[in-house]
Amino acid sequence: MDIDQSLGLKKDTWYDKIVLNIATFLFILMLMLTSLQILVRVLNLPISGGAWWTEPIARYSLMTGTFVGAAVASRNGEHIKMNIVSNQLTKRYPSVGTFVDILAQVLTIAFLIILTYAGFRAMSRNWGTPMIGVKAVPQGGMYGIISASLAMMVFYELINLWTLLAKTDVSQQVMKKVNYANKEGE
Numbered sequence: 001m002d003i004d005q006s007l008g009l010k011k012d013t014w015y016d017k018i019v020l021n022i023a024t025f026l027f028i029l030m031l032m033l034t035s036l037q038i039l040v041r042v043l044n045l046p047i048s049g050g051a052w053w054t055e056p057i058a059r060y061s062l063m064t065g066t067f068v069g070a071a072v073a074s075r076n077g078e079h080i081k082m083n084i085v086s087n088q089l090t091k092r093y094p095s096v097g098t099f100v101d102i103l104a105q106v107l108t109i110a111f112l113i114i115l116t117y118a119g120f121r122a123m124s125r126n127w128g129t130p131m132i133g134v135k136a137v138p139q140g141g142m143y144g145i146i147s148a149s150l151a152m153m154v155f156y157e158l159i160n161l162w163t164l165l166a167k168t169d170v171s172q173q174v175m176k177k178v179n180y181a182n183k184e185g186e
Helices: 014-043 056-074 084-090 094-125 138-168 171-184
Strands: none
Touching: 014 056, 056 171, 084 094, 084 171
């Protein structure tokens, strides 16, 4: 059995490159800090003050990197979704299956918008509160990065919805009727 490993990635725009570079930076930062932490502990290196700061920063980069990575997954259409119902409906009733896909996409966007709003509220409320372990970084900054990542997900999911609507038979039929109506009105 052959496994299709082609992701069907889209051409990168400048916005995509920024998101991908941020996700890559956070992953590399987490990897380097975790490696440094292991080296200091295993080799008992005499670093002045120890490397206590590596653990919380690695943890925070993991948390923020997870959300930026989720935006990348949304960009590629690889985010987790359970499509067994829509696949079965599409086989039997194509228009109903398409409707379920569109409804799921709209609900996903609505949920992400609510999360983004809540994240920005948490950011504004906790901006002056220092992070545990790294007092120089405010908790609001962490919520801000997470909220920005959720906003990126909303952007990508809107693009995915637009693409889904453009591919559907219903939208193709509506566009044909609009074009036909425009030609008759001339």
